[in-house]
Amino acid sequence: MTATATPRPEVGTARLRKEDAHLITGRSRFTDNMVLPGMLHLAMVRSPFAHAKITAIDVSAAQASPGVMAVLTGADVAAEQGSLPNAWPVTPDQKAPSHPSIAVEEVAFAGEIVAVVIARSVAAARDAVELVDVDYDELPVVMDLEEAATDKVLAHTSLESNKSATWVFDSAEAGTGTAIAEALANSDVVVERTLYQQRLIPAFMEPRSTVVDPTGEQITMWSATQIPHILRLMLALTLGIPESKVRVIAPDVGGGFGGKLQVTPEEVITLLAARRMGKPCKFTETRSESLQVAHHGRAQVQRLKIGATKDGIVTGLHVDLLADMGAYLGLITSGIPVLGAFMYNSIYKFPAYHFECHNIFTNKAWTDAYRGAGRPEATFAIERMMDELAGELGMDPLELREKNWIKHTEFPFTTVAGLEYDTGNYEAATEKALGLFGYDELRAEQQRRRESGATVQLGIGISTFTEMCGLAPSRVLGALNYAAGGWEHAQVRVLPTGNVEVVTGSSAHGQGHETAWSQLVADRLGVPFENVEVLHGDTQVSQRGLDTYGSRSLTVGGMAVLAAADKVIEKAKTIAAHMMEASEQDLEFANGSFTVRGTETSTSFGEIAFAAFSAHNLPDGMEPNLDSEATFDPANFSYPHGTHLAAMEVDTETGQVTVLKYVCVDDIGVVVNPMIVEGQVHGGLAQGIAQALYEEAVYDDAGTLVSGSFVDYLVPGAPDLPHYITARTETPATSNQLGAKGVGEAGTIASTPAIVNGVLDAIRHLGVKDIKMPCTPSRVWHALQEAKTTGGVQ
Amino acid sequence: MIPSAFDYAAPTTVAEALSLLADAESAGDDVKVLAGGQSLIPVMKLRLADPSMVVDLGRIPSLSGITDDGGSLTIGAMTPHHTVATDPLIAAFVPLLAQTAATVADPQVRHRGTIGGALVHADPAGDMPAAALALEAVFNLSGAGGNRSVNSADFFQGYFTTAVQEGEILTSITVPKYTGWGSHYEKFTRVSQQWSIVAVAALVRVEGGVIAQARLGLTNMASTPLRASSTESALAGCALEVGAIAAACANAADGTEPASDLNGDAAYRRHLATVLAKRAVLAAVGLSEERG
């Protein structure tokens, strides 16, 4: 055996993604591409009203329409459809209406399904939808969150109040800090603001689609989902089918952003229809349906109070939220604001903290996880408040942050919200960002424009952030009353040829796990990157898993992969020692070979794999084959952080905001593939900037979604976004062996407040104190007019 | 996103198209003419329109292309936006039209969508109508009863409504050559590929160091495109100075009735019209203002 040079480590290499070849050459397999023999097609009949009693449904004309096989109403499936699951009852007394997939008596938002047409073609199904005659008695609707909180109009006739739950965290009660009332009373300044998190639509690229094949021993569901494993469990629980009789496959999935972290009525209905008809059924939503009913995100009113000494040391933060659940509780709807609760104190050392959220029902599509899930809301609130406080104190907003943040020498640090931040270096990230940004020069230019009264003013937006990701230590989830754990599972199987199959419970839908996991395993086992195959997204292939969301895949799923690889190495070592008649202690493992220390005698992974497979000569009692599995349950969250700086022009004549420069320095710990990380950051920034400037789900007073198409729900495109300047610092996490922290949400979380802070910074001197998101030209212009008439100009 | 079933015909001559329309109408069919389909197909897929018969003009060669008539250009109704935006004759004699067409949507839509479709569809937020109005284009129509021409001032009649009658088609528009005029289309949007929130088409002729004549078309300031007549009069004789031009444009919203929607309320649109009129006129005469 000749010694080879140590190959370049895979981890840290910007490899092109192996999954892209089939995606960009159209050899993709999205759910809607599935065609099965005899397959029937579904179309949904949806309520045009936001709140109504269903008094009668006449399906006879639809049933007689050409190609129609059946029309099912809520009454037809009432006995079997169960109630869609909510896996996160945040309090023991949480209230929720029952949530049938097809409404039976009452609809509570526009778009709710009242019947399903099953036909031989999509066109026939769609035609027959028009023929289903539903009589409704309209009921009063409650659309506004603050109004809903007063209970004057009820979103459901079955509930006595719109309030689902109130969840409270108090630092004095938890023993993590002092009492908030006292802290605020003893402050030199208290700034009080109400901020609005508009409702957003995840707007993933591939609309949701489900195919169910009921033939055979098991029911097989293909679905455009982020969560095949959770979906299987929930279908079993909801419909009373043994879990072992359901197989869920998530084939190629075109994005999710939390929007496909759901158990949907459409999935349940497709299963029920297929079972009833005894034939495969498919449902693919239209873009209009996707915007209308795929769960929405954000939608909070944030009532905030922050206290400080006159030299800028924060004394306490009080957060009182109204969180819009929409009409129902989805899978983790109720837990979204609770996920945010631990992040309002962000990177700061606040002595006192009180958080309470009131989960409220309205007659809108239900909300649930959307990229960041609770944490962007929290970061937005605190970063806006730090700027407001800086304004009040006449202090540079960056200086105020520095005064209050946790210094790198102070880690590990237990926060006022009770989390233990393992590592971080806010000083380093900020210094690097400032260097790339040219902070002082931009401030000077801003001053010049202010003094000259220029039409186009300059604003500088700052956002420092951290998030808890790597969801999640199972015990913590248990303490928060979440129904499941937060571990992840993996298998490593070395095939007789030495090729390696990695089976992961993570369920990639655009993230690039096939590539990243291959890099991890190639390094660990010393096999070529190309020889590693990653399998996922099918409950029959990857039997255990908790899927992909919350920037958890690398920090939890990746660690399970590494642990499984380590077990393989252990077993391989025993076989190698046996094969070379050496003692295990004398073996060295490098570049895929075991070598007897100090000799030329070695054996390669491939040879060991074949020996394990043939099993002709294994140590006594050893099981054949070189396989392993491992489950990783993290001991702590991971805490990526970063400093984002944005410079933007605000045209005071038109209100138009143009982002000129965007610098972000993220610390996400150790990086496996810098190119994938860059992609995550860019996409995240785009989504966060979109919240600040462009996107909003708007309903009219009657409960109709006005922003129901991409003409009105404004998703920005590449020409609308700045050229990003991205960089990183690297402070490894200690909660996992790789030191990785997670990057899926970073850009989205940090960028929204950076932009809004910048917009306000540009025109604060003209008397503008707040602008609701999205900061549209019209809103900016109106804010300027109002400031003029109220004499806000200084 | 599947339209209701419909019959489809693709005639190869205007005469054939007109007889198909006439036949369909006498049979009581709800018939629609299909040009580039960029407005009609989406509304059919959303089932906001469900014609029983669609007559596709796409196979009639005589309906597309640009001809030089001497003092004017005639542009076939089926000429795609992309051609209008890049044609050398249009660039030389009616650059306003080319510049406006280039602001419509994205390359895909510009290759399918047609100038005739955009004008007959007459979306209040559509860009081509205001340009055609400012350019004082003449609309050439053919119907069972023969051909007729309609002036731009009479063509746009209301919300999505034009002078084109049932059974008629727009075959072309004729646009005077604007030699010696400066022009500019100032379109305001929130994202790059969006319908106009407000836009202003400006044509300006300078003589002896002052503005001699101006024509301004407003997009999305009412249910139809409008001329900004107060500003047009105020600009006549106006000095080539930023201040004077801005003052003349302060009336640009006179007589408008803009809608309120998610992109802005009527007050904002009125204000925008004045700002965009100023910017359009300044650009048309080659002046720039200090803004940063």
Ligand SMILES: Cc1cc2nc3c(=O)[nH]c(=O)nc-3n(C[C@H](O)[C@H](O)[C@H](O)COP(=O)(O)OP(=O)(O)OC[C@H]3O[C@@H](n4cnc5c(N)ncnc54)[C@H](O)[C@@H]3O)c2cc1C
């Ligand atoms: C994504 C997208 C973005 C867009 N953005 C813009 C934009 O920014 N600005 C803008 O101005 N437009 C925009 N449009 C619309 C585009 O300009 C369309 O091309 C135009 O509105 C219609 O032209 P068409 O040829 O596609 O007509 P069609 O859709 O085929 O027809 C439109 C209507 O006109 C009638 N019609 C068409 N031609 C004739 C004719 N010769 N005689 C009689 N009737 C006729 C049809 O019956 C139909 O009622 C956009 C469209 C899309 C899809």
